[in-house]
Amino acid sequence: MRQDKDEIVNIASIKVHRILKKSAIYAILVIGGVTMIIPFIWMLSTSLKPYSSIFMFNIKDIQWFSTPLYWKNYINVWKVVPFARFYLNSIFVVVAVTAGQVTTSALAAYAFARLKFPGRDKIFFAYLATMMIPGSVTMIPVFALMRAFGWIDTYKALIIPAIFSAYGTFLLRQFFMTIPRDLEDAAKIDGCSLWGIFWRVIMPLSSTAIATLTIFVSLGNWVSFMWPLLVTNSIEKRTLPVGLAYFQELYQYAQPDWGLLMAGSLVTMVPVIIVFLFNQRFFVEGIKLTGMKG
Amino acid sequence: MSKIRGSEKEAIAGYLFLLPNLLGFMVFTLIPVALSLLLSFVDWDMLSAPKFVGFQNFINLLGFHYEAGRIIANDPLFWKCVGNTLFLMMIIPIEVMASLALALIMNQKVKLINLFRAIYFLPTITNGVAICLLWTWLYNSEFGLLNVILLKIGSILSIPIHRVEWLTSTAWAKPSLMLMGLWIMLGGYNMILFMAALQGVPRELYEAAEMDGAGSWHKFWNVTWPMISPTTFFVFVMAIIGGFQGGFMQAYIMTGGGPDRSTTTLEYLIYNHLYSWQHVGYAASIAWFVFIVVFVITVLNWKFGGKLVQYSHY
Numbered sequence: 001m002r003q004d005k006d007e008i009v010n011i012a013s014i015k016v017h018r019i020l021k022k023s024a025i026y027a028i029l030v031i032g033g034v035t036m037i038i039p040f041i042w043m044l045s046t047s048l049k050p051y052s053s054i055f056m057f058n059i060k061d062i063q064w065f066s067t068p069l070y071w072k073n074y075i076n077v078w079k080v081v082p083f084a085r086f087y088l089n090s091i092f093v094v095v096a097v098t099a100g101q102v103t104t105s106a107l108a109a110y111a112f113a114r115l116k117f118p119g120r121d122k123i124f125f126a127y128l129a130t131m132m133i134p135g136s137v138t139m140i141p142v143f144a145l146m147r148a149f150g151w152i153d154t155y156k157a158l159i160i161p162a163i164f165s166a167y168g169t170f171l172l173r174q175f176f177m178t179i180p181r182d183l184e185d186a187a188k189i190d191g192c193s194l195w196g197i198f199w200r201v202i203m204p205l206s207s208t209a210i211a212t213l214t215i216f217v218s219l220g221n222w223v224s225f226m227w228p229l230l231v232t233n234s235i236e237k238r239t240l241p242v243g244l245a246y247f248q249e250l251y252q253y254a255q256p257d258w259g260l261l262m263a264g265s266l267v268t269m270v271p272v273i274i275v276f277l278f279n280q281r282f283f284v285e286g287i288k289l290t291g292m293k294g
Numbered sequence: 295m296s297k298i299r300g301s302e303k304e305a306i307a308g309y310l311f312l313l314p315n316l317l318g319f320m321v322f323t324l325i326p327v328a329l330s331l332l333l334s335f336v337d338w339d340m341l342s343a344p345k346f347v348g349f350q351n352f353i354n355l356l357g358f359h360y361e362a363g364r365i366i367a368n369d370p371l372f373w374k375c376v377g378n379t380l381f382l383m384m385i386i387p388i389e390v391m392a393s394l395a396l397a398l399i400m401n402q403k404v405k406l407i408n409l410f411r412a413i414y415f416l417p418t419i420t421n422g423v424a425i426c427l428l429w430t431w432l433y434n435s436e437f438g439l440l441n442v443i444l445l446k447i448g449s450i451l452s453i454p455i456h457r458v459e460w461l462t463s464t465a466w467a468k469p470s471l472m473l474m475g476l477w478i479m480l481g482g483y484n485m486i487l488f489m490a491a492l493q494g495v496p497r498e499l500y501e502a503a504e505m506d507g508a509g510s511w512h513k514f515w516n517v518t519w520p521m522i523s524p525t526t527f528f529v530f531v532m533a534i535i536g537g538f539q540g541g542f543m544q545a546y547i548m549t550g551g552g553p554d555r556s557t558t559t560l561e562y563l564i565y566n567h568l569y570s571w572q573h574v575g576y577a578a579s580i581a582w583f584v585f586i587v588v589f590v591i592t593v594l595n596w597k598f599g600g601k602l603v604q605y606s607h608y
Contacts, residue, residue, distance in 0.1 A: 164318025
């Protein structure tokens with residue numbers, strides 16, 4: 001009898017323990033999540049306030065959402081600085097760089113993964129070796145090159161140096177290596193050319209890796225800051241991040257209109273959030289892919 | 295006309311496939327690496343002709359001299375920036391461990407996992423300028439949310455709390471940037487890598503440990519920790535390499551490298567020498583200094599780190 005009772009108590013305590021553990025987990029996640037999201041909510045809140053009501057002096061002035069909401073910031077932001085121009089510049093640069101980088105990376109990755117030619121492994125090693133070189137080492141002479149080419153303040157400077165990436169090549173090469181060769185052999189027997197194999201066998205089988213690289217390259221370029229800052233001078237050539245920084249610089253000597261700045265910041269975030277929400281899987285898989293290669 | 299052999303055809307095709315990428319790689323990576331090494335031995339303002347100065351840049355950068363009976367660095371600003379960069383990197387162990395803790399929690403079959411992951415991942419996909427602007431506003435010493443809340447807490451507990459000069463005092467500027475860094479990094483790439491690593495630990499190992507009567511703590515130290523050590527190691531090394539090259543955007547947007555240069559990192563110093571002061575050669579020599587440090591760390595890790603890491607046999 002006693003033993004039974006003990007067992008019941010034991011099971012009950014395990015259950016209690018489990019419930020406690022689950023609640024603790026959710027409590028931590030929710031508290032952490034709230035801490036993560038509050039700055040963004042404050043961003044949204046500030047963006048919906050007129051200049052006169054963003055400055056608070058004590059806690060009573062904290063107003064998360066004023067009524068009526070002040071939507072004008074979202075209209076004015078396009079007028080105060082040429083935000084639409086920044087937007088178009090960013091979209092154009094991101095599309096061009098991504099298309100260029102994915103294409104050249106895929107072609108090179110196929111050569112490295114599947115074709116035999118003299119010097120292949122040495123060249124691949126050179127690619128690998130340069131991947132750990134800090135960006136500023138190459139950035140300095142490339143900046144000087146841009147000046148020498150007369151490319152400063154042109155789309156060429158924003159796009160062309162960003163197209164060529166050892167990293168993208170490496171990522172796709174690693175993925176192509178995992179594709180079984182049988183399919184290619186079958187295609188070869190059917191008289192398929194090397195280009196045909198690349199285009200009709202390798203590429204369709206690598207859609208996940210291609211999508212992953214596409215997402216990472218476009219995100220990386222969408223937020224790219226230092227290089228566009230270096231090579232653009234005129235307002236008309238600025239991309240969104242540089243334009244946003246320029247926007248802030250307008251208020252050098254006064255308390256900025258934070259409502260306007262936050263509205264501008266949020267406007268730059270929207271496309272990425274949408275892409276992320278619909279492609280969370282690719283982000284997660286992509287990160288695993290990049291971290292696992294060892 | 296002789297028939298081209300299959301292997302020759304393949305070699306030609308190989309070069310053709312590689313060509314576009316290789317050309318770009320040469321012009322924008324390989325040649326620039328060589329050029330930047332050359333530049334580090336040159337005095338050049340991009341206007342007049344470059345002047346070869348031998349090791350002078352490196353002597354100015356790394357050397358010391360006697361002045362009034364004391365040993366003084368030739369470039370105190372550089373060493374200050376080295377110190378700043380290392381100081382800001384002290385948050386890295388906390389960031390990595392916090393990401394691991396979050397991954398452990400997220401791995402407990404949590405409902406709404408996609409929602410939680412999206413929230414924690416949000417700073418990672420937000421452009422850095424927007425984040426820096428947001429935190430400049432939060433840290434605003436007069437009207438910022440943080441100080442207003444702090445003052446309120448002070449008044450509730452009736453303890454005198456003064457406004458913190460988050461970004462405008464030398465004491466707080468670096469910790470403020472580190473706190474923001476923690477907020478950015480917590481649920482980012484590293485957390486997702488840890489989650490993947492945790493999912494990769496074979497269930498049998500936990501079952502075996504449970505049969506031996508191991509509790510959660512035991513299971514973590516004896517199963518999870520050794521099994522995920524390659525990921526921990528990878529994440530940590532990448533964070534350190536990144537740390538040496540970090541801090542540019544924060545300095546540019548939030549602090550201007552100040553106050554009193556307390557947030558000027560090596561990366562921001564390189565930018566200043568290159569762009570603001572037109573010391574192209576000197577900028578290159580700092581970049582090469584960073585490169586050598588990163589290289590040494592990578593090699594040391596590669597040689598000795600492997601012994602600390604338990605590679606899985608699965």
